[in-house]
Amino acid sequence: MATNENLPPNVIKQLAKELKNLDESPPEGIKVGVNDDDFSTIYADIEGPAGTPYENGLFRMKLLLSRDFPHSPPKGYFMTKIFHPNIATNGEICVNTLKKDWNPSLGLRHVLIVVRCLLIEPFPESALNEQAGKMLLENYDEYARHARLYTGIHAKPKPKFKSGAISESTTALNVEHSNASVPCNDQKSAVVPLSSPLAPFTAATKGGNSQDQATAVAPMSELVVTGSIPILPVTSTQKKEGGPAKQMMVDKKKMDARKKSLKRL
Numbered sequence: 438m439a440t441n442e443n444l445p446p447n448v449i450k451q452l453a454k455e456l457k458n459l460d461e462s463p464p465e466g467i468k469v470g471v472n473d474d475d476f477s478t479i480y481a482d483i484e485g486p487a488g489t490p491y492e493n494g495l496f497r498m499k500l501l502l503s504r505d506f507p508h509s510p511p512k513g514y515f516m517t518k519i520f521h522p523n524i525a526t527n528g529e530i531c532v533n534t535l536k537k538d539w540n541p542s543l544g545l546r547h548v549l550i551v552v553r554c555l556l557i558e559p560f561p562e563s564a565l566n567e568q569a570g571k572m573l574l575e576n577y578d579e580y581a582r583h584a585r586l587y588t589g590i591h592a593k594p595k596p597k598f599k600s601g602a603i604s605e606s607t608t609a610l611n612v613e614h615s616n617a618s619v620p621c622n623d624q625k626s627a628v629v630p631l632s633s634p635l636a637p638f639t640a641a642t643k644g645g646n647s648q649d650q651a652t653a654v655a656p657m658s659e660l661v662v663t664g665s666i667p668i669l670p671v672t673s674t675q676k677k678e679g680g681p682a683k684q685m686m687v688d689k690k691k692m693d694a695r696k697k698s699l700k701r702l
Contacts (some may be wrong), residue, residue: 441511443477443504452476455545467549477502479511479545483553487590490584491519491556494592498530498552500545508537514554518591522570530555535663540581551594 444452453476459469466484473633479500485491496519500511523531534543534551564570572580 442563444502445504446504448477448506452545459546459549464546464550464553467579468552469545469549478508481552483549484521484558485588486557489556491521491588491592494588495594496556496592498528500548507541507543510535511548514595518587520566520569520580521555522559522566522573523555525565527564531563542633623687 456469456471456476456479463469468482470482472478472480479502481498481500482563483496483498485494485496496514496515498515498517500513502511503509511675513532513535514528515524515530516528518528525531528610530552532551532555534548559569561570561573569583571582574635598647640670
């Protein structure tokens with residue numbers, strides 16, 4: 438069981454019992470979590486009620502419990518931005534249950550249900566967000582448009598609280614999808630594997646007697662690369678022979694020598 442200097446042991450015991458009940462039998466559209474080491478902060482995810490401008494949104498809120506809880510009411514705050522008459526721009530919640538109508542016998546379940554009911558039926562007469570309250574009274578369609586806009590931008594689904602547990606670690610609140618797809622500009626180009634740079638490769642050439650010969654060209658480490666196409670350097674064999682032109686001259690001299698020997702016969 439968690440320990441907390443801000444709450445008496447008997448209150449912690451009662452909270453643990455109530456939180457377990459909330460976890461096993463949660464109210465409709467509400468999921469509760471708590472920090473293992475601090476029962477004075479209760480977190481809840483509230484689903485936007487159907488048929489309201491908050492539909493399809495998921496709103497995270499927290500209840501802060503003081504040392505004299507339950508004799509004094511908790512303070513409620515929305516952590517998710519929301520356009521609502523009874524929720525201030527800093528997230529503070531204005532509802533009579535957390536103020537003049539508070540009763541020590543009221544449990545966390547009752548408080549959370551009342552807060553969700555605010556999303557269904559706001560009270561613009563006691564507005565903390567004056568702009569939202571005035572808009573709701575004078576032009577509901579405009580109010581609903583603003584509320585839906587906030588919901589679409591800020592109330593996206595968040596990492597869910599652990600199921601089957603009465604507590605929530607702080608790290609679970611920051612869980613992110615790790616299986617994101619890799620952008621195309623981050624993908625590496627395909628690389629053709631090469632053999633060992635120390636091993637020479639051979640090219641098949643045809644000699645004068647029409648027999649295939651394997652001519653050593655060069656080790657891979659001596660290749661000169663420009664762009665993606667390797668250029669083979671001139672081999673020592675080619676340097677000695679002087680290239681195709683010199684080979685033709687040698688062949689011509691051999692032919693001349695044969696003609697002279699035939700004339701002598």
